[in-house]
Amino acid sequence: MYVAVKGGERAIENAHAWLAEERRGDRDIAELSIAQIREQLKLAVDRVMAEGSLYDPDLAALAIKQARGDLIEAIFLIRAYRTTLPRFGASRPVSTGAMACDRRISATFKDLPGGQVLGPTFDYTHRLLDFKLAADGEVPEAPRAAKAQPAEMPHVTGFLNREGLIEEAPAEDTTPPDLTREPLEIPAGRALRLQALARADEGFTLGLAYSTQRGYARNHAFVGELRIGTVAVEMDIPELGFAIEIGELTLTECETVNQFKGSKTEPPQFTRGYGLVFGQSERKAISMALVDRALRWEELGEDFIGAPAQDAEFVLYHADNIQATGFLEHIKLPHYVDFQAELELVRKMRSEVTDANPAREAAE
Amino acid sequence: MDDSSNENEPRRAWMSLLAKAPAGRVAALLDAAMARPEFTWLRAPEIGSVMVRGRAGATGQPFNLGEMTVTRCALRLCGGEVGHAYVQGRRKADAEAAALVDALMQSPAADAVRRHVLEPLEAEARAAQAARAAKAAATKVEFFTMARGED
Structure with missing residues (x-):
């Protein structure tokens, strides 16, 4: 039997509202700005741009904020946005x-x-937590060489x-x-x-x-x-x-x-x-x-x-x-009908086995 | 395309400078220098992407690295000068300012625009680059020999 159902609109709406509230976190703590993420979580922004395959630091920072710091979710947002852009052309290969x-x-x-x-670089740092970063205070400017x-x-x-x-690696001018x-x-x-x-x-x-x-x-x-x-x-x-x-x-x-x-x-x-x-x-x-x-x-x-x-x-x-x-997480979405079919199949196989082999059921 | 002609070189240089200017900077310099001229859009500001390419092994076969966002527009001044802009990012106001500067550079206002917009932009870009290069140079390793085995 096949039963089509619908529902959950209110649950989904409320889930999204709660998501927005959780994203904001404790309202006594100042809200993060896009510029703060862009400037101070730069390597996260870089990863989202690289794997999102779109170079735009502000968009990547926005995606990180929207995704609550889940970088793969942020990359997903960037990939989706990317598809909405008209393509003006291709660059010359960068030098x-x-x-x-x-x-x-x-x-x-x-x-x-x-x-x-x-x-x-992080190289040659001792990988010891720096508690100075937990306190307020500006960092001095980095030294500059005369030359x-x-x-x-x-x-x-x-x-x-x-x-x-x-x-x-000889130069070529093929269109990739x-x-x-x-x-x-x-x-x-x-x-x-x-x-x-x-x-x-x-x-x-x-x-x-x-x-x-x-x-x-x-x-x-x-x-x-x-x-x-x-x-x-x-x-x-x-x-x-x-x-x-x-x-x-x-x-x-x-x-x-x-x-x-x-x-x-x-x-x-x-x-x-x-x-x-x-x-x-x-x-x-x-x-x-x-x-x-x-x-x-x-x-x-x-x-x-x-x-x-x-x-x-x-x-x-x-x-x-x-x-x-996408493929991995889709299996958490409703598969009620698929599973119903599997359930029927397993029941049928079991009954075939027990019909053919009644002694086994008796022994159990 | 033909890179050999020098006739386009000055325009190529200022358009490149305008494309890389920090957000809002071209507009600020232009507005401080003069009132904006009247213009009509040939192509209203439009946001899109450009596929950036690299080369395998830095010098070999081209490949697609990923896209970048770009805003472009084109406009015409009353005098007939046509200004184009392609600027990095999603920045319609910056594209408009860049296209105005491109058009004005072909007009009688060129000298003033060069002095009040392009030259400061160029100086700022050079200073920013020099600052990074000086910081990079300060992290250059100076090796010294601790011991040398001679046997």
Whole structure:
């Protein structure tokens, strides 16, 4: 029997009203402003922009406030908003070599032109809770060097490749596929994989990257270079007939240099993995580079050893936290009819078993 | 598109500067300098997105990194000058001010606009960038040798 029911409007309305009240919290405590979230929870804002795949710090801050700090919920809000925007076009590929670097380090070469610039990093902090932050008080301004960093710093891989020991990344001008326009399909070329990884869940990407370090598709990565800073975004404007800069973004870029003993098609050399992420997120950028490198086994002529991080279908179809959470969380919504059918089925199977085997029921 | 012609370079430079200006800044400088001219919209301010691209390995194959919000508009002054703006973010008022500056830079008011709007904007952008670069430089590691094994 099938019974259609409706109801719950009042319950839903009241639930939403209560949600709004809970979101506000204790009214004796000052309300958070969007600007406070944007300025003081910047790394949360960056994560929402990266995985929401839309660079707009104010919108990301609003989403975090609306989602009560649930970042995946905030990413969901940004993804939904993104679909309402008309697309004006695509930028020229950003030039990360021209990045104004806040941070730029290499784990492989100590003395590199431009030097090791730490930037505003958590590295080398002692991870002890700082109770001064719980008290009021302004922080002093950070020290400034008399001589500023040079405006442009060359990429490590560029100037270290004079011996040809590192794989090249020759420029191409192909139009990349866009998974927001065409459904993601396997086999996926590197451009499509990088787009998927750039918006992939940080935790999932981290876990996969860690698995490659522990031996599942081991490719022994070094961080050749990690840089964080601002780059200009340039776009061709058809009505003008020339390109202008339309803004600037903070990006994190990681290039790994990986051991490679050579294959049927490639000589022994260092190969590369690449990570590029909106905002300041080096955990994500390094993870992306490691997973990118693991997924490149086929084009480098390596063996598929069955590791999860090598399996493009597994990685790309499970890396998107909005797809994942959508499917996962939908099972809490009413499935009364489905379950009724299952219930009928189990009852029927049980009665068939007991009819065929009456002794068993007697024994119970 | 053709990047080789220098004829568009000055306009390219000021449009780029206007696109990156902090919220409200272009309008504040423009309004302090002069009364806004009359204009008609060719394209009213419109919010949209631009897909930002990167390159694999920084120099290789292009890929889609993610989108950014952009506001654009176009207007015409009574004198016929057409101003365009593409500015980062969702900022209709800033796009309007930027398009006005773009149009005025093609008008007899160009010198005044350059002096009162573009030059201060450029100086502020340069100062902000220099401040960050100086802070970055202060975190540059100076290595020194503790011991050197010679055997």
